[in-house]
Structures are given as C-alpha cells and as structure tokens.
Amino acid sequence: MNGNIWVLTSADSVAIATTLILAALGALFTERAGVLNLGIEGILLTSAISSFLVADSSGSIWLGLIVGSLVGALLAGIHAVLSVVLRANQIVAGLALVIFGTGLANFLGKPAEGKTVTTLIKPLSFGPLSDIPFVGPIVFRQDPITYASIVIAVLASLYLFRSRPGLELRATGDDPATVDAQGLSVASIRLRYTLFGGLLVGLGGSWLMLAQSAAWHQAATTNGVGWIALALVVFAGWRPIRLIFGAILFGFTLQLPFTLQAEQITFIPSALMQMLPYLATLIALIALSRPSTRSKLGAPKSLGIPFVRDER
Amino acid sequence: MRSPIRIVFEQRNETAKHLSVLVPLLSVVAALVAGALFLLATGYSPIETYSNMLSDGFTSSRGMTDTLGLSTVLICTGISAAFAFQMNLYNIGGEGQLYLGMIGGAWAGLALGDQLPTFVMIPVVLLVGSLAGASWILLPAFVRSRLGTSEIVTTLLLTYIAASLVKHFVYTPGSFFVTKNSAFPQGRLVPDSASLSGIGDTSLYPTFFLVILIALALFWVVKKTEYGYRIQVISDSPRAAHYAGINANRTTMSVMLISGALSGLGGAVLIVGPFGRLDPGIILLGYGYAGIVIAALARNNFSAIIVSGILFAGLRSGGDKLQISTDTPIHIGVMLQGAILLFALGGEAFRRYHIHAVRTERATQ
Structure with a gap:
C-alpha cells in the first residue's frame, strides 16, 4: 500500500517543498525588513553548485550544506549593499x-558536468512508524533537512509574532521612520535580515543539490523554483506557517508531471504537463490580487522603498 | 553605537552630464577587473581570455559582423525592456515573448511561405512574430492594469511556460513545426521566400538596420510625441497624470503590449535570419534576459541601447567562442554581463548623490 504511486507522490511533494520553504522563508525575512530581493533564483543556483563542488571534493555533504548556505549569504550581501x-x-x-548568479554557477559548474554526488542526504527511518499506511512515507520517512525546514518555519513564526526583535523586524518593513525614531538603525536591521535570508535560500539550494538533484544540470537544476518561492511569499501573506502549506501545495504541482509520466498517463503531452507548477503559481497570484483580498494579505508597507531619514 | 564618521548622501540638484557617460564606462571597467581577479583565482588566464574575447567579439572582421548580427536580437530585447521600464513596468518576461516570436514567425513562414513572394513574406513573418510576442504579455498586462497584479513574477512565470511550449512543438512527433521522418526531432526550415541571406556571406542580416531604425523611432516617440509625454507624466507622478485626465490603465496596457511585441520581433528576426527554424536551443541562450541588462545599462535611453546592445553582443559572441580558442568556460560572458549591471547599479549612487563623509557632531544638530 505504501508503494502506491499517490502515496509516494505526496511524500515527494513534502520533500520537494523543502527548497520552497527555505527559499521562500529567506525571501520572507528579507521582505519583512522592507528589502525586495528578486535574485533568489540566482542565489539558489550558485549555492547549489557550490555545495556540490565542496561535497564532491571533501566527501562531506554537511560541509557542502554549510558552504552552500554561506555562499547564499554572500550573494545576498551584494544585494544588501546595493539596495x-x-x-x-x-x-x-x-x-x-x-x-x-546564473553565469557564475554555470562557470563554476563546468568541472561538475557529468558527475554525480556519491553520497546523498538520506531519509531518516523511524522504525515501525515509517511503515504506517499513508502517514509513514509522508511524515516519517523524510530527511533531516526537510524536518529542519518545517521547524525553522515554525520558529520563524514565533520569532516574528511573539518576540521583541521580531516586532522590530516587522516594523522596519512597515514603518522604518518609527524604528529610526526609536534609536535603532534601519540600515543595520535590513542588512542583517537580507544576509540571513540569503543564508536560508543558500541552504535550500544546497539541499536541492545534495538530496534531490545529485547531478548538475545547469539552470535546469533549479528550473524556476526561486521564482515560485517569491510568488509563494505573496501566496502565504508573508506568514511562515501558511508558507509551509503553500510550499507543499506547490511542491505537489512540481511533482505531479513526473508521476503522470511514470504512470504513463499521457492524455496531456508531457511537455505541456511541465507547465503545471508555473501555471498554478500564475493563477494563484492573479486570484490573490483581487482588490478585496489584497488588503488582507499584509504586504510590508515599505517593501522595496529605500529608507532616507528626514534630515531637518 | 554610532561611529564617529557618517557617510552622507546629498542629492545632486542637477546631474552632471559627464557622470552619465562616466558611470556606465567605469562599471564596465570595474566588472572586467573583478572578472580578471575571478579568472586568476579559478586558474584561468585573464589576459588570454580577454584578448580572445576582444578579437573574436570586436576587432577581427568576422568577429565584428558576428557581433552586429547578434546585436540585432539583443537590441530588440533591450528596447523591449526599456519601453516598459521607463514607465516603471518591469516586463522581465522578454525571454518568453522572444520564444513566442519565434513560434509565431516560424508558423507564418511555414504556413504561408510557398504562396507569397519574399517582399511580402519577410514583413509578414516579422509582424506575426511581434503579435505572438505581444499575445504573451496580454494576460500580465491585463491583470496589472485591472487588478494591480505585479507584472514582475507573472511575466517571468510565463517564460517557463513558453519554454515548455517550444519543447512541445519541437518534440511532439508529427508536429507542424518539425521535419517529417527525421532521425531526431528538429525544427523544419522555413521556405526561401521567408528567409533573408546575410550581407556578403556574413552573419549580419539586413534586419539589423530595421532594428536600428525602430530604436531611433522609439527615441523620437518618447521624446517628442504626446504619447511619450503621457508615459513620462505617469511614471513621474501617477497622481498628476490622474488629475490631468490621463487614462493610466490604457497607457499601461499599450506600453506593455508594445514591449512584448518588440521582444517577439527579436524572435522573428531569428527566423528570417540566422536560425530559420523553431529551435529549442534558444532556451539556453538567454537573449531576452540580456535585454534587461542592456536596457538598465543604457538607463532606458533608446539611442544608448544601440551602443550597449552592440557592446553586449561583442561580449557574448567573444565569450561563446572561448570554448574553441581557450579552455575558459563560455559562461564568463554571461557572468560579466551580470557583474557590469551590478557595478552600474552601485555607480548610480555616485551619479545621483554627492557622497561624502562627515563627523557625527556636525551631522546631527
């Protein structure tokens, strides 16, 4: 029963959601501080190939994950300085x-072409729990980073809505002048969260490489996941908990074309099936922008606007 | 907490003319220097790489015609991006609109090519390609002007959908666009009546001059016509435009559709010119994305785009030949493209602000 294709698809959807959760959380922290970083796709690609190269030469996937995340923060740093x-x-x-990032990743990826990572991040096993029908493969047979990404999202929600620094972060995105009047440095808060956001995106990219992809396929390694993550932040209304569910939903649309292909369900041509995740994201974005729902979404009010103090 | 010295950004009242030229130039130089350091660090020779790029991209006669040929499509995507950017509409889906231009152009060429003469066919292919490009931005333009949906992510998502469409048309057995009974799936060449030949056996096609003319015409439209004035007012102050009775929704729609058509034209140019067929290889080339960089570096000035378009074409065509002449990965071309834009954006600050350091005591009261 647990070999059922739909159970496996659901389990894979939760797995693939890991990159979406991490990348979208990274974008969420950045945007909550009032900085719009559209570079997610480039950061994902560069951190993916960095993690591959490090894991391949050192033999340690964990070192790969760490370096990949740091590269993510480094690239976000460029954006932070500029914006x-x-x-x-x-x-x-x-x-x-x-x-x-795309050019850099392809440049660095030249020696990686045609190679695969020998040891992948492995799913954990919880003994009999992993064999429970339906629930086992979906909930109890994921890898540590997948569990970590969900824990990070829950912690992010508590941090944002239940802590003092979280309040300051939200205020920086909404009303930086007030934060400045409180004697806090808007620039320093924005720099810090843009870097932290990049770190999370980098972790997402590294995981994609070391747990899912295993080989370097140039830009097809991420295949637009970074853009879906950006749309996901809007979809989740800049809230981490909603983001988890949104990520699993979008993860399902990413996984479904492969399942249908494996099952040889071909009433829709496979090239057209590949459109599904982007089409679903597009429809979700348009549906959410009806004037009646937009005000409830809660976009940071100063998103993308540089802060300039009124010098009197 | 605060450091004793503070950096102050003082808005320049009037932008110095020389800075508008100097900043883009210096950003190109800075990116090349950064690129050289990167090449050194990764174990490649920057001198060899750059001199090969220079000769393959610019100084050899073959290199120059290749560059001008490639610049044709890059200027199209550049003016496409700039036309939308100047109204703060970020159409970043030029890449997908370009694919549609190729699909539309190839369709027109294959469907009508045997019945019509060349002097009719070329305009028809270019027009159908442009319309196909415009059709690909119709939905983002509509929801942007009616619902306020950000065009940034919608235009980009449609690029991925367009890529699937290209693959579908080429890899579906028996598709209209492919050669029948071929060993491997390949786009069908358009008939002779729908294709031009390069000038003097080079890869420079007459479409280059058409595209230059269009860029200059747009320069005039933006600077001199009432339509261009409307765009300027809306981008400077949407409220002033509203009070002046300007219909911003309609202008948004038309600007985005024209922007899509220009990228579509870029795709059709490839059909009458170097490609001659629907080719999925286009998906890896990123000509549409390059247009964003070209427009930004030229600060959306249509005559400057001709210059930056040719510059980037040289960078790309020199970079693409690196694999043959040296062992440096060709992707250095795209990387430098991104680096130039990053430096140009940083340099903008020095153009817009007079930046200087002051002691904190004087700055705060």
Whole structure:
C-alpha cells in the first residue's frame, strides 16, 4: 500500500517543498525588513553548485550544506549593499543578481558536468512508524533537512509574532521612520535580515543539490523554483506557517508531471504537463490580487522603498 | 553605537552630464577587473581570455559582423525592456515573448511561405512574430492594469511556460513545426521566400538596420510625441497624470503590449535570419534576459541601447567562442554581463548623490 504511486507522490511533494520553504522563508525575512530581493533564483543556483563542488571534493555533504548556505549569504550581501547602502533600484539589482548568479554557477559548474554526488542526504527511518499506511512515507520517512525546514518555519513564526526583535523586524518593513525614531538603525536591521535570508535560500539550494538533484544540470537544476518561492511569499501573506502549506501545495504541482509520466498517463503531452507548477503559481497570484483580498494579505508597507531619514 | 564618521548622501540638484557617460564606462571597467581577479583565482588566464574575447567579439572582421548580427536580437530585447521600464513596468518576461516570436514567425513562414513572394513574406513573418510576442504579455498586462497584479513574477512565470511550449512543438512527433521522418526531432526550415541571406556571406542580416531604425523611432516617440509625454507624466507622478485626465490603465496596457511585441520581433528576426527554424536551443541562450541588462545599462535611453546592445553582443559572441580558442568556460560572458549591471547599479549612487563623509557632531544638530 505504501508503494502506491499517490502515496509516494505526496511524500515527494513534502520533500520537494523543502527548497520552497527555505527559499521562500529567506525571501520572507528579507521582505519583512522592507528589502525586495528578486535574485533568489540566482542565489539558489550558485549555492547549489557550490555545495556540490565542496561535497564532491571533501566527501562531506554537511560541509557542502554549510558552504552552500554561506555562499547564499554572500550573494545576498551584494544585494544588501546595493539596495540598502547605495539605494539602488532593488528590482533591477535583484535581476542583475539572477543573471550574475546564473553565469557564475554555470562557470563554476563546468568541472561538475557529468558527475554525480556519491553520497546523498538520506531519509531518516523511524522504525515501525515509517511503515504506517499513508502517514509513514509522508511524515516519517523524510530527511533531516526537510524536518529542519518545517521547524525553522515554525520558529520563524514565533520569532516574528511573539518576540521583541521580531516586532522590530516587522516594523522596519512597515514603518522604518518609527524604528529610526526609536534609536535603532534601519540600515543595520535590513542588512542583517537580507544576509540571513540569503543564508536560508543558500541552504535550500544546497539541499536541492545534495538530496534531490545529485547531478548538475545547469539552470535546469533549479528550473524556476526561486521564482515560485517569491510568488509563494505573496501566496502565504508573508506568514511562515501558511508558507509551509503553500510550499507543499506547490511542491505537489512540481511533482505531479513526473508521476503522470511514470504512470504513463499521457492524455496531456508531457511537455505541456511541465507547465503545471508555473501555471498554478500564475493563477494563484492573479486570484490573490483581487482588490478585496489584497488588503488582507499584509504586504510590508515599505517593501522595496529605500529608507532616507528626514534630515531637518 | 554610532561611529564617529557618517557617510552622507546629498542629492545632486542637477546631474552632471559627464557622470552619465562616466558611470556606465567605469562599471564596465570595474566588472572586467573583478572578472580578471575571478579568472586568476579559478586558474584561468585573464589576459588570454580577454584578448580572445576582444578579437573574436570586436576587432577581427568576422568577429565584428558576428557581433552586429547578434546585436540585432539583443537590441530588440533591450528596447523591449526599456519601453516598459521607463514607465516603471518591469516586463522581465522578454525571454518568453522572444520564444513566442519565434513560434509565431516560424508558423507564418511555414504556413504561408510557398504562396507569397519574399517582399511580402519577410514583413509578414516579422509582424506575426511581434503579435505572438505581444499575445504573451496580454494576460500580465491585463491583470496589472485591472487588478494591480505585479507584472514582475507573472511575466517571468510565463517564460517557463513558453519554454515548455517550444519543447512541445519541437518534440511532439508529427508536429507542424518539425521535419517529417527525421532521425531526431528538429525544427523544419522555413521556405526561401521567408528567409533573408546575410550581407556578403556574413552573419549580419539586413534586419539589423530595421532594428536600428525602430530604436531611433522609439527615441523620437518618447521624446517628442504626446504619447511619450503621457508615459513620462505617469511614471513621474501617477497622481498628476490622474488629475490631468490621463487614462493610466490604457497607457499601461499599450506600453506593455508594445514591449512584448518588440521582444517577439527579436524572435522573428531569428527566423528570417540566422536560425530559420523553431529551435529549442534558444532556451539556453538567454537573449531576452540580456535585454534587461542592456536596457538598465543604457538607463532606458533608446539611442544608448544601440551602443550597449552592440557592446553586449561583442561580449557574448567573444565569450561563446572561448570554448574553441581557450579552455575558459563560455559562461564568463554571461557572468560579466551580470557583474557590469551590478557595478552600474552601485555607480548610480555616485551619479545621483554627492557622497561624502562627515563627523557625527556636525551631522546631527
């Protein structure tokens, strides 16, 4: 029964959601501070290949994960300097990061072409729990980073809505002038959370490489997951808990084309099935932007606007 | 907490003319220097890499015509991006609109090519490609102007959908676009009536001059016409536009559709020119994304885009040949593209602000 294709698909949807949760959480922290980082796709790719190269040469997947995450923070640092310190156009800066990151990742990935990671991040086993019908494969047969990503999302929710620094973070995204009047540095808060966001995105990219992909397929390694993550933040209304469910939902649309192909269900051509995740994201975005729902979503009010103190 | 010295950004009242030229130039130089350091660190020779790129991209006669040929499509995607960007509409799906332009152009060429003469077919292919490109932005433009849905993510998601569409049309057995009974799936060449030949056996096609003309025409439209004035007012102050009775929704729609059509034109240019067929290889080339960089570096100025488009074409075409001439990965070209834009964005701060350090005591009261 646990070999049933739909149980396996659901289990894989939860697994693939890991990258979405981590990347979207990274974007969420960044955006909550008022910085819009569209460079997620470029960061994912560069951290993915970095983690591959490190894991391949050192033989340690954990070292790969750490270096991949740090590379994510480093690239986000470029965005932070441009948008927070130099007040550049954040939209263009993010796009520049995507192009730079894609080129950099493909450059670094040259020696990795045709290789595979020998040891992958393995799912944990909880003994008899993992064999419970339906629930076992979906809940009790995931890898440690998948569990960690959900724990991080729950902690992020507590941090955002139940702690003093979380309050300051939200205030920085909504009303930076007030935060500044409190004697806190808006620039420093924005820099810190942009870097932290990059770290999470980097972890997501590294996990994608070391647990899912195993081989370097250039830009197809991430295949637009970074953009889906950005849409997911809107979908979740900038709330971490909703983001978990959204990620699993979008994870399902990413997984479904493969399942249908494996089952040889071909009434829809497979190339068209590949559109599903992007189409689903597109529809969700449009549906959410009806004027009646938009105000309830809770986008940070100063998102993407550089903070300039009124000097009197 | 606070450091004794503070950096102050003082808005320049009037932007110095020389800085508008100097900042983009210096960002190109800075990116090349950073790229050289990166090449050194990864064990490649920057001198060899750059001199090969320079000769393959610019100084050799073959390199120059290749560059101008490639710049044709890059100027299309550049003016496409700039046309939307100037109204703060971020159409970043030029890549997908370009694919549609290829699909539309190839369809027109294959369906009508045997019945019509060349002087009719070329405009028809270019027009159908442009319309197909515009159709791909119709939904984002509609929901942006009616519901306020951000066009950034919607146009981008449609690029991935367009890529699947290209694959579907090429890899589906018996598809209209492919050669019948071929050993491996391959796009069908459009008939001779729908294709141009390169000038003097080079990869430079007459479409280059058409695209230059369009860029110059857009420069004039934006600077001199009432339509261009409307775009300027809306982007400077949506409220002023509202009080002046300007219909912002309609202008948003038209600007985005024109932007999509220009990227579509880029795809159709590939059909009448170097490709001649629907080719899934386009998905890896990123010509649409390059347009974003080209527009941003030219600060959405349509005549400057001609220059930055040719510059980037040289960078790409020189970079693409690296694999043959040296062992440096060709992706250095794309990487430098991104790096130039990152430096240009940083440099913007120095153009817009007079930046200087002051002691804190004087700065706060």
